[in-house]
Amino acid sequence: MKHLKHRGAMKYILVVAGMMIVVSLSACQSSSNDSEENAKGNSESADKAAVEMDSEGKYKEPITMNWAVQTAAASKLLNNETWEDNRWSRLIKEKLNIDLKVAFSADSSTDAYKNKLNAVIASGELPDVFKTQDANVFLQLAQNGQLADLTEVYNKYASDSIKEYQKRFPDSFKGASIDGKLYAIPRMNDNFHEAPFLWIREDWLKNTNSQPPKTVEEMVALAEKFAKGDPDGNGINGDTYGLALNKDLIRQNHGSILGLVSAFGVPGRDESVFYRDENGKMTFSWIQPNMKQALTVLADMYKKGLINKEFTSKDESALVEDITSGKIGMAYGSNWGTWYPYNNVYKKDGVIVHPYPIPTESGFDYKIGIESNAVGQMTMVSANYKHPEAIIDILNLYDKTVNYSTKDDYLKYWSDEQYRLSPVYIDQPGEVYAADLLKAFDKKSSEGLPPAAKPLYDYITGFEDGSLAKDDNAFGTWGQMSKSGSLPIVLNKYIPDKAIVQSVLGIQRPDVWLTNVASLDTLTITAFTDIITGAKPVDYFDTFVQQWLKAGGQQTLDELDKMYPAK
Numbered sequence: 122m123k124h125l126k127h128r129g130a131m132k133y134i135l136v137v138a139g140m141m142i143v144v145s146l147s148a149c150q151s152s153s154n155d156s157e158e159n160a161k162g163n164s165e166s167a168d169k170a171a172v173e174m175d176s177e178g179k180y181k182e183p184i185t186m187n188w189a190v191q192t193a194a195a196s197k198l199l200n201n202e203t204w205e206d207n208r209w210s211r212l213i214k215e216k217l218n219i220d221l222k223v224a225f226s227a228d229s230s231t232d233a234y235k236n237k238l239n240a241v242i243a244s245g246e247l248p249d250v251f252k253t254q255d256a257n258v259f260l261q262l263a264q265n266g267q268l269a270d271l272t273e274v275y276n277k278y279a280s281d282s283i284k285e286y287q288k289r290f291p292d293s294f295k296g297a298s299i300d301g302k303l304y305a306i307p308r309m310n311d312n313f314h315e316a317p318f319l320w321i322r323e324d325w326l327k328n329t330n331s332q333p334p335k336t337v338e339e340m341v342a343l344a345e346k347f348a349k350g351d352p353d354g355n356g357i358n359g360d361t362y363g364l365a366l367n368k369d370l371i372r373q374n375h376g377s378i379l380g381l382v383s384a385f386g387v388p389g390r391d392e393s394v395f396y397r398d399e400n401g402k403m404t405f406s407w408i409q410p411n412m413k414q415a416l417t418v419l420a421d422m423y424k425k426g427l428i429n430k431e432f433t434s435k436d437e438s439a440l441v442e443d444i445t446s447g448k449i450g451m452a453y454g455s456n457w458g459t460w461y462p463y464n465n466v467y468k469k470d471g472v473i474v475h476p477y478p479i480p481t482e483s484g485f486d487y488k489i490g491i492e493s494n495a496v497g498q499m500t501m502v503s504a505n506y507k508h509p510e511a512i513i514d515i516l517n518l519y520d521k522t523v524n525y526s527t528k529d530d531y532l533k534y535w536s537d538e539q540y541r542l543s544p545v546y547i548d549q550p551g552e553v554y555a556a557d558l559l560k561a562f563d564k565k566s567s568e569g570l571p572p573a574a575k576p577l578y579d580y581i582t583g584f585e586d587g588s589l590a591k592d593d594n595a596f597g598t599w600g601q602m603s604k605s606g607s608l609p610i611v612l613n614k615y616i617p618d619k620a621i622v623q624s625v626l627g628i629q630r631p632d633v634w635l636t637n638v639a640s641l642d643t644l645t646i647t648a649f650t651d652i653i654t655g656a657k658p659v660d661y662f663d664t665f666v667q668q669w670l671k672a673g674g675q676q677t678l679d680e681l682d683k684m685y686p687a688k
Contacts, residue, residue: 177216178217178514178517179216179217179218180217180218180219181218182218183214183218183219183220184218184219184220184507184508184511185219185220185221185222185249186219186220186221186222186249186250186506186508186511186512186544187222187223187224187248187249187250188221188222188223188224188248188249188250188251188544189223189224189225189226189227189234189237189238189241189248189250189251189252190204190223190225190226190227191226191227191228191229191234191252191541192204192226192227192228192229192234193228193229193230193541194228194230194438194441194461194462195230195460195461195538196538196541197537197538197539199537199539202542204223204226204542205221205222205223207542208533208534208539208542209221209534209539209542209543210542212518212522212534213515213518213543216518217511217514217515217518219511219514219515221544224241224248224249224251225237225241225248230437230438231436231437231438235253235255238251238253238258239258242258242262242267247262247267247503247505248503249502249503249506250500250501250502250503250506250512250544250545251500251501251503252498252499252500252501253498253499253501254497254498254499256296256496256499256626256628256630257630257635257638259297259304259305259499259501259628260299260628260630260635261635262501263299263304263305264299266504267503267504268304268305268501268502268503268504269304269501269502269503269504269506269509270302270303270304270504271303271304271305271306271502271509271512271513272298272301272302272303274509274510274512274513275303275513277510278510278513278514278517279513279516279517280517280520280521282517282520282521282524282525283513283516283517283520286309286547287309289309290307290309290310290311290494292493292494292495293307293308293309293310293494293495293497294307294309295495295627295628296493296494296495296496296497296627296628297499297628298628299628304501305499305500305501306499306500306501306512306516306545307497307498307499308497308498308499308548309547309548310494310497310548310553311494312491312492312493312494312496312497312623313491313611313615313616313621314455314456314608314611315373315390315455315491315492316455316456316489316491316610316611316615316621317373317377317379317380317383317453317454317455317479317489318380318453318454318455318456318458318476318477318478318479318607318610319333319334319340319380319451319452319453319476319477319478319479319480320375320451320452320453320454320458320463320474320475320476320477321333321343321450321451321474321475321477322352322449322450322451322466322472322473322474323472323473323474323475324352324353324470324472325347325352325353325450325451328351328352328353328354329343329346329347329350329352331343331346333475333477334477334480335480335481336480336481336482336483337381337384337418337480337481337482339480340364340381340451340480341418341421341422341427343363343450343451344363344364344422344427344428344450344451345363345425345427346363347361347362347363347364347427347450347451348361348362348363348425348426348427349426352450353447359426360448361447361448361449361450362427362428362429362443362448362449362450363422363427363428363450363451364422364427364428364449364451364452364453365428365429365432365435365440365443365444365449365451365452366378366419366428366429366432366435366653367432367435367436367437367440368432368433368434368435368436368650369436369437369646370646370649370650370653371389371390371391371392371407371642371645371646371649372391373390373391373455374437374440374454374455375437375440375441375444375452375453375454375455375458375462376432376435376440376452376453376454377453377454378415378419378453378649379453379490380453380454380479381415381418381419381453381479382406382411382412382415383479383487383488383489383490383620384415384479384480384481384482384485384487385411385412385414385415385482385485385487386409386411386485386486386487386488387406387407387409387411387412387415387488387490388406388488388489388490388491388622389406389407389490390406390490390491390492390624391642392407392638392641392642392645393492393496393624393626394406394490394491394492394622394624394626395624395625395626395677395678395681395685396490396622396623396624396625397625397687401687403625403678403679403681403682403685404678405669405674405677405678406490407645407669408666408669408670408674411485412662413659413660413662414482416649416652416653416659416662417659419652419653420652420653420654420655420659423653423654423655424655428653429443429448429449433650433654441461441462441465444462444463444465444466444474445462445465445466445469447466447469447470453479455607456476456601456607456608456611457597457601457607458474458476458600458607459473459474459476459596459597459598459599459600459601459606460597460600460601461597463600464593464596464597467596468593473600475600475605476600476606476607476610477610478610478614478615486620487618487620488620488622489615489620489621489622490622490624491621491622491623491624492623492624492626493623493624493625493626493627494623495627495628496626496627496628498548500512500544500545512544512545515543515544515545516545516546516547519534519540519543519545519546519547520547522534523535523540523546523547523573524547524571524572524573525572525573528575528576531573531576532576532594536594537593537594554570554571554573554574554577554602555602555608555609555612556612557570557571557574558570558574558577558578558581558602559604559609559612561574561578562578562581562603562604567579577598577602580592580594580595580597580598580599581595581598581599581602581603583595584596584598584599584603585599585603625681625685626681626685627685629684629685631676631677631680631681631684633673633676633677633680634673634677634680634681636673637672637673637674637677640672640673641669641672641673641674644665644668644669644672645665645669648661648662648665648668
């Protein structure tokens with residue numbers, strides 16, 4: 122992967138002091154005309170409000186921005202800061218003269234944020250700025266004229282650096298656009314980071330004199346050692362679990378079934394992976410016949426007690442409690458495990474939970490399902506907000522502060538999850554720098570790395586030489602981007618093995634899917650849970666497939682076949 126070729130100070134677009142204030146007719150418009158202008162979907166958003174800025178791009182008069190805060194267990198408030206008053210709110214006030222106000226806050230690692238946002242959308246009172254990872258929500262809001270058209274303010278005010286991201290990740294920006302108009306700031310990344318791995322406690326491997334499993338059969342055997350023996354060394358056999366499961370099963374959470382089903386050639390990921398099979402036919406991950414073998418393995422493991430019998434009540438938070446308390450030795454999960462939740466294990470017990478490639482199954486080509494690069498977290502602006510350009514100003518400030526400033530600024534404003542305090546940010550996922558870092562490790566030098574990648578290099582080398590052994594950021598980065606980390610597994614194994622299957626489902630979605638996706642999602646999780654727990658036989662899978670097809674699934678496949686024609 123090529124890194125962004127930024128050298129030296131970047132040119133940042135500054136709004137010239139003394140900017141002409143829009144006068145005459147605009148000053149005489151009635152409130153009804155203002156409402157009419159809002160209803161146009163903010164097509165002239167750059168001129169919507171008369172503003173004056175100084176030569177540094179700072180508003181001469183303060184403006185306010187209400188934003189929806191996504192909290193999570195991984196989020197951290199430091200130094201007695203609050204969501205309302207913190208390092209980012211103060212920096213944004215100082216540099217831009219924007220007063221941040223919290224519209225609402227809710228946990229995004231559970232359904233709390235999604236449910237709160239849905240309620241707010243139903244009320245019609247959208248925050249000025251808010252996020253969603255649900256492409257259906259984004260699509261419907263944009264089509265209903267509830268989102269600001271950011272095209273003009275982006276083109277006028279986005280820095281050269283930000284526009285480089287658009288060149289590098291065009292699919293992300295395409296996914297945030299409808300009919301050529303930009304309605305959100307996308308995540309700006311490549312979704313290969315969504316690939317699953319098998320995370321295993323290193324101390325349990327050592328205590329059971331075991332090696333990381335390379336096949337599903339070996340994984341099951343290791344899970345039996347972990348569940349039936351005494352891997353934690355407390356003198357009690359059978360008080361631990363071999364493999365963790367999350368009640369949501371098909372979500373990209375820790376304890377999903379994604380890595381296991383991938384071994385059987387099923388590229389699954391929540392309700393999003395539609396793709397063309399070897400015959401060019403449009404299909405969907407969760408109706409693949411190979412699911413029977415995968416579900417059979419899980420049902421057998423559950424029956425033998427290798428999986429917690431109470432997993433059906435274990436959401437992300439409850440599962441993390443079990444992981445932290447040392448009850449679980451192994452789980453399929455995402456690349457950020459050493460950031461969360463396995464950082465808790467490391468801090469509590471000094472134990473590393475390490476990522477490994479998913480064990481494979483003889484006779485099957487393993488397949489890893491990821492979303493289209495056109496979808497991902499979107500940062501949106503309400504069509505009623507008078508200053509849509511402000512979100513671009515904050516984005517420029519974020520990029521300059523985190524990626525092109527001093528190491529102290531990087532540590533202050535990015536590390537320890539502090540980037541989440543900004544209403545808009547560029548996720549700094551490892552895929553942006555992972556390949557470059559691997560080359561730097563081979564050279565044993567960070568020379569030539571992009572500015573934002575150098576602290577990552579320092580974190581990894583510092584963790585390995587012990588100087589940063591107790592630093593959360595160093596541990597998280599090491600587990601994700603060191604030579605033995607999760608993302609190099611994608612670069613050096615999954616991608617060369619041609620295992621990655623990217624969903625064809627971009628931002629365009631058939632109405633039948635939008636209407637039925639929630640019920641089909643519930644149908645899937647319920648059927649798989651019943652089979653794993655033994656409430657239904659494995660052959661019930663065939664009934665589930667027929668139900669899925671009849672409940673809008675087949676019509677969705679037919680419409681997607683036309684919407685995303687074979688190349």
